[in-house]
């Protein structure tokens with residue numbers, strides 16, 4: 260029998276997992292000896308109206324788990340042993356300074372994450388450039404949003420994930436969901452799409468698998484993995500040749516249309532059908548559905564974006580938006596559905612190798628000068644552009660980076676070609692990992708620091724709509740754990756740079772971020788914690804204190820200097836690996852409902868892990884039969900980079916030439932040991948979503 264509660268309290272918080280950032284109530288029942296926690300939905304949440312998915316309902320579990328890291332731990336003779344914070348900070352100072360002195364400032368690097376708050380993302384960028392003075396900083400968001408961001412920047416001149424608020428989804432008369440499985444990845448926003456459908460909207464899903472999202476589809480195009488741009492070329496042909504374009508919009512708001520039209524005139528629908536494995540009639544039907552609709556929204560996610568041609572793929576979808584003039588109006592626009600909790604804000608404030616806060620560019624002289632003045636450092640001391648996340652791993656492998664600090668990320672699970680990543684990290688002379696648990700990456704670290712869970716942390720998150728929300732701390736830190744932003748300040752202090760990192764709370768960091776972002780494309784200057792809390796968040800850009808924020812983008816002009824959007828003629832590119840006699844199947848990867856990213860939090864949540872305890876390879880029954888696999892049996896899956904054993908799950912919902920494996924596990928079950936590390940030339944997004952594999956009973 261459980262002890263009676265002596266104190267009961269309820270606090271408002273936000274789910275730490277996906278980009279919807281559902282708000283919820285954390286209930287704490289204190290007894291004499293323990294605290295019991297539970298979560299209930301917040302019915303007053305204007306975005307989710309009180310919906311939570313299974314992850315949200317268990318979101319407290321990992322944060323209050325006894326296995327959380329509670330003390331700094333130093334590796335001695337292969338084992339981690341507790342040390343004091345003073346010792347840990349002294350060691351970081353000595354080791355990083357020695358590496359910088361011996362090998363130069365760029366011999367140390369920083370690797371961040373897309374679940375950090377805006378304040379921590381901002382601070383991490385400043386920490387790398389001011390405290391460590393290294394050009395090497397990047398983060399796992401490179402694998403999340405970089406292709407869509409690159410495409411939006413090139414086409415629209417600015418990158419905000421959703422150009423319209425979710426409340427406008429029901430206004431759309433046609434919606435294209437390309438490579439996005441909302442039903443499992445962002446389940447609580449499915450309601451908007453169901454409502455749209457009730458109002459007569461046609462929904463087209465483009466995906467090699469018949470995912471749970473197809474339950475709301477009027478048309479499902481089961482495209483061959485890696486052929487999205489070809490499919491859109493076919494749809495553009497129908498849109499242009501059947502007169503579904505908006506000439507007035509094209510003339511007034513865009514440039515480059517004639518080059519696109521010329522390119523599309525040479526596209527053959529028969530060839531597109533052969534490449535994509537979609538019948539010409541279905542391509543035509545899809546294009547007509549979108550072309551005829553008065554209003555329309557196009558959404559893409561990682562299925563389209565995680566390719567070595569990710570930017571080109573997304574740009575072609577944006578071509579479709581522009582030729583039909585379906586943007587900048589109610590129910591008309593584009594959305595890149597962010598995956599990570601702060602996938603949007605995490606990429607705006609300087610964690611990327613080429614960016615400074617507010618989407619300023621690190622190689623732009625005026626941008627450098629402005630940020631240097633905000634930070635109080637000489638512009639010439641600001642490091643130059645570094646390299647992307649996976650390229651940092653390659654630089655480590657080559658011995659160019661000798662020391663690394665990782666905050667809130669698990670790169671040995673989440674990078675492509677994960678075996679190289681593990682090999683590289685083992686070569687580091689000094690690896691510091693700040694995390695909640697002893698993740699696969701923390702197991703390689705020389706020093707592990709206990710960071711903060713979302714319930715203990717304070718700061719802002721910019722969810723998928725571009726809405727900035729404040730998250731307050733609602734429980735104390737366990738043991739000697741510290742707030743992530745505080746740890747960065749403490750390290751900076753130990754390294755003699757404390758004067759640049761004097762903050763009493765997250766709000767003070769935010770107020771500096773506001774100034775740093777002022778005049779940039781992601782302008783937060785007009786936001787304050789007070790305004791954000793009173794209004795359930797605000798949409799950027801918000802350039803002045805009285806500004807209402809910008810729920811819908813591009814009503815009058817785009818982000819380029821001339822105000823025009825840019826068309827791009829997109830040539831279809833073959834995936835880097837096609838099938839061959841030795842590797843006859845295509846592998847694609849993604850998420851399952853119960854898990855988040857590399858699984859550090861959700862694999863440590865028994866209620867979630869028990870429902871989906873290991874990765875399973877989804878394969879068509881006919882394909883499995885031909886190989887000799889049975890449901891629940893084991894298969895050996897091998898690519899040119901590695902080989903792992905997986906449990907078999909038969910599903911007639913996947914293409915016969917393709918298998919699907921979720922990416923939330925490490926070690927011998929890490930599917931990223933097989934994925935391809937070819938990179939997009941613009942965004943440096945790896946080709947996670949397609950590579951060729953051999954499959955044997957195993």
Ligand code: SF4
Pocket residue numbers: 274275276277278279280281310311312313314315316444445446447448
């Ligand atoms: Fe909401 Fe996403 Fe959390 Fe589910 S995982 S409760 S959809 S924020």
